[in-house]
Amino acid sequence: MAAAKNNRTLLLFAVVLAVLATTGSSARRRWDLRLPSELPLIDEAAPLIHMLRPREAASGSHHLGLRARVPCDSWRFAVETNSVRDWDTVPEQCERYVGNYMMGGHYRADSRAVVDEAVAYAESLNLTGAGKEVWVFDVDETTLSNLPYYAKHGFGEKLMPANFSSTQKIRAEPYNSTAFGAYAKEANAPALPESLRLYKRLQALGIKPVILTGRREDKREATASNLARAGYTGYLKLIVKPQHVRVRSLEFKSGERKKLEDAGYIIVGNIGDQWTDILGAPEGARTFKLPDPMYYVG
Template identity: 40%
Template sequence: MISIMRTIIFFLFVLSACSETLLRTSVEKPDRASSFPENEELCDSWRLSVETNNAGPWEKIPEVCVPNVISYVKGDTYYLDSKVVAMESLKFANTVEIAGDGKDVWIFDIDDTLVSSVIYITLHGRRPTAEEYPLSPPLPASVWLYNIFLDRGFKIVLLTGRNESLRELTETNLLFAGYNSWDRLIMRGESDADKTATVYKSEKRAELVAEGYKIHGSSGDQWSDLLGSPVATRSFKLPNPMYYIP
């Protein structure tokens, strides 16, 4: 009897409140997954799939979504999204007890985490080669967060995919962009050349843990900044629909 009533209730639900949803099932099947997305209507959802790592590895921005991505990274939404990442990071950081032994670490990636590639990429349509690396402007919310973390007593470790050959330029860039007093700037050495970012960054985090550092937080625009092992207690993904680094 309960079963029958449930069936009736279910049909009432479906017919009254959900008819539009069910209609969509038969009419609007997402039936082409190979060249995707095919229309601009899906570009916001594609960006979400990148940010959640649902998209997995991808090589270039889908052609139909290039205008959407440019408008996003140059516009207010990217700014607000980044600001909210900083605020969520601070909310968590406020719960961390700093031991005062100099071992409490927050890791930041550099490109599109502390400084922005937006100008370079919108000008050139691609990331810079090692020879072309520009001095990049800061991401405002990251400057704000970084300096609060310094005040709070976090040790700041910068862990970047940039090569050692860019050390001087990178340090200059960071200082001009408003960053200073980092504890360590870890860059790719010769032995890291063939490693994916996930492997290289995991190894460097493992070295920090072996040295007795507690990695409370990690901020990066790529999932390869945040995944692997060991990971930080909490990882924070900054938005980046411009490129994917494995």
């Protein structure tokens, strides 16, 4: 009975969130929250709110029109395991689900599971590389969280992430590219707290962080100052994409990891939210995939 009561409380809470989300003055749905320097976690230990009302998504719909419907949770499984690719929007029916996932503690819990493992792995290493051991970090949704941006702009609309490859077919609205670019230049994104914890622990262990992002050269300065502001200092280097080179994320990132190895560094770990951060030799001795059901980078 305690569980049922708890469920009712959560259901009520979900309704309050929904009301908050629809009563803004703008015609567009938005999460009216202020998130200065921390992720907006309501209660980290809370059960998963969205599970009380499973939503469904049309699966395979980006290929061949509306097909069988699957639960949003299963859509997320297929996305996070790199089976569903090249999607440019969260399925419409799952916008609220993804919002709840991101804001309700589930996202944070999933990130924690990944980082707990990464920390345990790093602590188990016997470092013999005379200070040449490095750990590669992505930026967006890895070191930095753009949750404040997406909370404001919606979790389901067409997105144009900053590290969108120029060789990809662009179906997203240019407006959002501009908006995200402006947001990135503000250099005010908070740290993803779990990643910052890993970062600090690695430094204490003598493993040097390398920041490797698909953000381009014109955002180097803003990215560097945002990283510093969020607590990421003392990294070995910040590698950004050249401004006008047409290269896909996977090729760019694996190429840069290869350069690190050629320079004598040992990549003991690699963490990112996209599979293009992780796939492509050399991957690093271990890889860690953070959750990101908000957008896809090809």
